[in-house]
Amino acid sequence: MANLNILAADKCRWDGVALGEVMIRFDPGDVPFERARTCRVWHGGGETNVAEGLAYCFGLRATVLTALVDDGFGRNIANQLREAGVDTGHILWFAPGGKGKYATDRKGTLMNGINATFAGKGVVPSKTEYYRAHTPVREVGAADYELDRLFGREGVRWAHTGGIYSVLSPKTAETAIAYLKKAGEHGALRSSDLNYRANVEPDKERARKINRQIVPHVDFLVGNQTDFDDALGYTAEKAEGAAFEQWLESYAGLLRRVAKDYPNLKLIGTQLRGAHSADRIDWGAVLYDVAEDKLYQAAVRRNVEIADRTGGGDSFVSGVVAALLKGKGPQDAVEWGAAHGILVQETPGDTTMVTQAMVEAEVVRARKGGGVVALR
Secondary structure, rough: OOOOOOOOOHHOOEEEEEOOOOOEEOOOOOOOOHHHHOEEEEEEEHHHHHHHHHHHHOOOOOOOOOEEEEOOHHHHHHHHHHHOOOOOOOOOOOOOOOOOOOOOEEEEEOOOOOEHHHHHEOOOOOOOEEEEEOOOHHHHOHEEEEEEEEHHHEEEEEEEEEEEOOOOOOHHHHHHHHHHHHHHHHHOEEEEEEEEEOOOOOHHHHHHHHHHHHHHOOOOOOOOOHHHHHOOOOOOOOOOOOOOHHHHHHHHHHHHHHHHHHHHHHEEEEEEEEEEOOEEEEEEEEEOOOOOOOOEEEEEEEEEEEEOOHHHHHHHEEEEEEEEHOOOOHHHHHHHHHHHHHHHHHHOOOOOOOOOHHHHHHHHHHHHOOOOOOOO
């Protein structure tokens, strides 16, 4: 497989770090938000979800780089991160009293990101509404995070970020690039999820311009066929509705083109989701080893009922990264990624509520094609 040169665990304080935005989430359960009167409170962010998967599910040492307003919403997010085992010592806190280097007023000029997400049911689709235009993470840059201390003195084995965070503002784009460069200088492996969202950046050309500066500093790139078009400008034969094998052939050809243009890449992968309804999907994953020119495929799960699709892709990433950090090969890595991704979709919220033992059991179950039994 690709020579990853993973730093030794005893030489680093952190197994994984994620740079990104994190929001509080209001979840109305089975009631559309327009008619909701009560909500559950979760949190999530495309990048920080990966760190939480590493910490809670796989028992690795993870921290996050983000910024929050120091109010009830911000402290709720931080408490949820700590409950999952994620270190919060690198969070930049903005005081709402208007004083200090990181400060804002009490009127919401800067505010913690909020989303309201209804998971959907049957033919009623899931729906997310965002309030993230004035989050503090948009206002801080690489110098604020003391990257030399993080990667140099503390030490990091794996650094992750993604395409949602990088397009939030000019500063986040610059910070993502500087972060990945600094991680590479100190030997950390680096991953980025293209994860294009039109609601965050409707201008595809701007997203492409930013991602073309990011990808040269990445070892593991995550993206499906649509992401590579929207976020990088690679077009490929569309295979919607085609047989899985036909789609896979088209996707593999696309990955070879990307790898040729970006020789720094070692791994490229994605989760595969085919929706029958809002709560019933087909699910799998693939991982392309550039050095071997080989596509590894996880067991495909057919017609699986889920509770909440949010965070499945991020959980795929954390499963792959965790497997590689624990010395597994690419076949085990893609299986862990697929298993973690489907399990997280079986529980509410954006982030993981499962254990490594459950991931390993799901890999065995899926490979055998067996059913599910009660644990008593």
